[in-house]
Amino acid sequence: MNLTRIFTLLLMSVLLFACGKEDEPPADTTEIFPGEGLKSVKIGDQAYTLFNVYGNIAGTYYQIGSYYYHAVYYIQSGITANFEPTTDSAIASTLKIASFSLTPPFSGKTAKGIGIGSNRTDVVAAYGNPEIGGATDNVVAYVSLGMAITYENDKIVGITLEKP
16 A cells, blocks of 8 residues: 555656746846846946845045046955946945956856856857957957957956946
8 A cells, every 4th residue: 555655755856847937938048138237237337226136335445547447356256247437436336337447256148158267169159259359369349349359368257348
């Protein structure tokens, strides 16, 4: 009797898993949107959006003339947010994001599967030849996409996103 019950439970388990969610599409894991920003924070969003998603941390700046160029570094995430120039030496919560720089350990990818660590061949297969830079340059740009890529030994070590 116990053997029949065990066999029945085993058979039901196999049928349950076999009829699972096979038809559902895989979850969207795209994190990098060339020319737009990241999944949760976009170029043009205000600083408070960035701080709400990644945390409020102290930034840094440099000054040229009367303008301050602010950036915040999320080193453990591999994300740097650069802000539009301002005449204020402090980062206001309304300051707008101008660009993102992504470096290791950032693990997000574009919709075409390109991210930190991708090789040059895969990038060219996904996006074609860059508009600036060539097959041996360490930095190339896809200006119309709003994406620049930094290579080291033909592997991506940095991605910069800005409006095209």
